[in-house]
Amino acid sequence: MDSDFFSVDNLAITFGGLRAVDRVSFTINRRSIFSIIGPNGAGKTTIFNCISGLYKPDSGKIIFKGEEITGLKPHRIAMKGIARTFQNIELFLRMTTMENLMLGRHIHTKTGVWSGSTFFRRGSKAAREEITHREQVERIIDLLDLQSARDQFVGGLPYGTQKLVELGRALALEPELLLLDEPSAGMNSEERQDLTFWVKDIQEELGVTILLIEHNMQLVRDISDRVLAINFGRPIGEGIPEEVQNDPEVLKAYLGEEESIDAVS
Amino acid sequence: MDMKRDYYEDIQLLDSKVLWFWFLILIASLIILPFLIPNYYIYMVNYMAVNVIVTVGLNILVGYTGQISLGHAGFFAIGAFITVLSMTNLHLPFLLALLLAAFVAAFFGFILGLPALRLKGPYLAIATLGFGLAITQVIGRWQIFGGRMGLEAPGLTLQGLFFSGGSYTLESDRQLYFLIIPIAFVLTTAARNLMKTRVGRAFIAIRDSDIAAETMGVNTVYYKTLAFAISAFYTGIAGGLYAFLIGFINPSSFSFILSIYFLTFVIVGGLGSIFGSIMGGITMTWLILKLDKVQELPYLGDILSAFSERWMSVTGFPNISSIIFGLIIILIVLFEPLGLYGFWIRTKIYWKTWPF
Numbered sequence: 001m002d003s004d005f006f007s008v009d010n011l012a013i014t015f016g017g018l019r020a021v022d023r024v025s026f027t028i029n030r031r032s033i034f035s036i037i038g039p040n041g042a043g044k045t046t047i048f049n050c051i052s053g054l055y056k057p058d059s060g061k062i063i064f065k066g067e068e069i070t071g072l073k074p075h076r077i078a079m080k081g082i083a084r085t086f087q088n089i090e091l092f093l094r095m096t097t098m099e100n101l102m103l104g105r106h107i108h109t110k111t112g113v114w115s116g117s118t119f120f121r122r123g124s125k126a127a128r129e130e131i132t133h134r135e136q137v138e139r140i141i142d143l144l145d146l147q148s149a150r151d152q153f154v155g156g157l158p159y160g161t162q163k164l165v166e167l168g169r170a171l172a173l174e175p176e177l178l179l180l181d182e183p184s185a186g187m188n189s190e191e192r193q194d195l196t197f198w199v200k201d202i203q204e205e206l207g208v209t210i211l212l213i214e215h216n217m218q219l220v221r222d223i224s225d226r227v228l229a230i231n232f233g234r235p236i237g238e239g240i241p242e243e244v245q246n247d248p249e250v251l252k253a254y255l256g257e258e259e260s261i262d263a264v265s
Numbered sequence: 266m267d268m269k270r271d272y273y274e275d276i277q278l279l280d281s282k283v284l285w286f287w288f289l290i291l292i293a294s295l296i297i298l299p300f301l302i303p304n305y306y307i308y309m310v311n312y313m314a315v316n317v318i319v320t321v322g323l324n325i326l327v328g329y330t331g332q333i334s335l336g337h338a339g340f341f342a343i344g345a346f347i348t349v350l351s352m353t354n355l356h357l358p359f360l361l362a363l364l365l366a367a368f369v370a371a372f373f374g375f376i377l378g379l380p381a382l383r384l385k386g387p388y389l390a391i392a393t394l395g396f397g398l399a400i401t402q403v404i405g406r407w408q409i410f411g412g413r414m415g416l417e418a419p420g421l422t423l424q425g426l427f428f429s430g431g432s433y434t435l436e437s438d439r440q441l442y443f444l445i446i447p448i449a450f451v452l453t454t455a456a457r458n459l460m461k462t463r464v465g466r467a468f469i470a471i472r473d474s475d476i477a478a479e480t481m482g483v484n485t486v487y488y489k490t491l492a493f494a495i496s497a498f499y500t501g502i503a504g505g506l507y508a509f510l511i512g513f514i515n516p517s518s519f520s521f522i523l524s525i526y527f528l529t530f531v532i533v534g535g536l537g538s539i540f541g542s543i544m545g546g547i548t549m550t551w552l553i554l555k556l557d558k559v560q561e562l563p564y565l566g567d568i569l570s571a572f573s574e575r576w577m578s579v580t581g582f583p584n585i586s587s588i589i590f591g592l593i594i595i596l597i598v599l600f601e602p603l604g605l606y607g608f609w610i611r612t613k614i615y616w617k618t619w620p621f
């Protein structure tokens with residue numbers, strides 16, 4: 001039963017001749033942490049964009065809980081229980097942290113135009129719904145230690161905090177599958193340690209399955225159950241963290257990158 | 266961690282006794298106001314209220330959802346003509362006619378929202394501009410809309426608000442005041458509530474990041490068209506009230522320039538703020554009505570209009586009021602991009618920390 005929780009089968013997409021993702025397949029077990037690694041431009045984010053419906057893959061299938069979700073509209077995919085964060089933070093900058101997280105409750109709430117515009121007291125339908133969901137969001141705020149940012153506009157928050165707000169917003173959707181695109185990018189080592197701890201918590205306590213893109217190998221090693229390495233859109237190795245990290249081909253892919261970095265500097 | 270919060274406070278309109286006090290003062294003053302000021306000023310206040318409704322409606326679309334419209338004069342016209350026509354031809358009572366007109370406007374708003382799903386920025390601006398122009402053209406050509414001559418608003422009676430017929434006529438600006446102000450009040454409060462809850466958040470989310478909004482489960486197609494429809498609904502109501510405020514409507518009162526004026530109300534008031542919309546609608550209406558009279562100023566008026574006739578106008582008509590209007594808008598946008606709302610916030614902060 002476990003194996004048909006989430007799987008990607010022969011996923012491929014090209015952009016004007018560039019094979020950004022080229023026949024990638026993998027399977028994620030429920031309640032596990034699965035990481036995708038690879039050098040810059042390998043196609044990691046593109047895989048996320050296909051899963052969350054922002055891109056339509058040229059071919060391949062994406063199966064979630066036994067159901068094909070390939071090519072569905074992004075909001076449909078969200079409603080199935082898949083949430084994500086973005087590599088370049090995509091927050092609602094002129095909303096407060098609380099409002100950002102409340103937006104995360106969108107699919108679990110119902111207030112429409114009429115009840116939303118006509119509530120006038122605590123007992124009104126819209127007000128009751130608002131109160132209940134604010135309470136739930138408050139728990140996420142506590143979990144991620146965001147109390148001090150609660151009523152601040154997120155546009156003014158430091159980068160690391162913004163990343164957490166984005167994580168919180170994704171959690172507010174109560175996803176079964178959570179896609180995290182380089183969550184630790186731009187964080188200092190203390191923030192990164194907290195993050196490692198929270199991601200582990202989210203998996204263990206909340207039972208959320210996590211698909212992670214991450215450049216920090218320490219973090220990947222610490223929390224991943226399985227790792228997939230890709231380069232130029234092609235899978236080049238899959239297995240438990242140690243296996244993949246010592247795989248000659250993976251080392252070569254990263255080495256190639258480092259050499260080019262050295263050459264530049 | 267024992268900071269128990271009252272979550273209702275976050276969305277409550279009046280969250281303290283002090284605010285309730287001021288709110289009641291406001292209501293009371295609104296009730297006695299028309300008995301204290303001369304007729305012309307009551308007319309002015311009515312006009313302000315109509316423009317506040319438009320500004321709030323347009324702000325929902327532009328300021329909250331981040332979509333542009335240069336065609337709102339079209340919805341305003343639809344509201345005005347449909348209200349009048351459904352009273353004269355269908356013999357609907359006023360309030361029903363007004364509601365019908367608003368829903369017709371909302372329907373057109375929905376239709377106009379469809380291209381908005383594919384168009385962004387300048388392209389959307391052009392599409393909505395085309396819509397506004399088309400509406401005035403259609404209204405100007407069709408006989409049923411009175412053609413170029415326009416239509417006269419039928420007499421309003423007190424019973425006629427709810428049923429057809431009736432004898433107690435509402436004619437004076439003061440009587441209209443008690444019709445327009447409550448409607449403006451209700452619509453403004455409703456908009457404020459809506460923006461505080463789920464639908465409003467979806468609008469703002471689309472404005473700030475439509476990609477994030479849709480991956481969080483917001484059906485952006487639905488909410489974008491909804492924003493157009495609600496915005497048009499508000500503008501339609503305002504149009505219907507305007508017809509009775511002026512008493513007479515013809516296509517030329519709904520020109521492209523009016524759409525631009527509406528947009529300036531929103532920008533001057535402050536994008537994405539209901540309170541700003543109220544301030545924007547009020548001050549800009551005041552400004553427009555005052556500037557119309559600039560020529561009547563002693564000495565200065567003559568000089569200004571002679572100047573503008575001689576140097577600023579191709580047609581030889583004095584256009585000093587438009588020039589001053591434009592100048593004021595440029596200054597506001599330049600020095601207070603957040604509009605009057607931004608100005609208000611800063612003053613509030615200033616007084617909070619005063620005298621330190």
Ligand SMILES: Nc1ncnc2c1ncn2[C@@H]1O[C@H](COP(=O)(O)OP(=O)(O)OP(=O)(O)O)[C@@H](O)[C@H]1O
Pocket residue numbers: 015018020038039040041042043044045046047087
């Ligand atoms: N919408 C697009 N149009 C054209 N090319 C694209 C598009 N999206 C991605 N690409 C290209 O696809 C390739 C893979 O990009 P992607 O963002 O998936 O890389 P990545 O593995 O996430 O890299 P990084 O580690 O830098 O985030 C890149 O060459 C990129 O330029």
Ligand SMILES: [Mg+2]
Pocket residue numbers: 044045046087
């Ligand atoms: Mg990436």
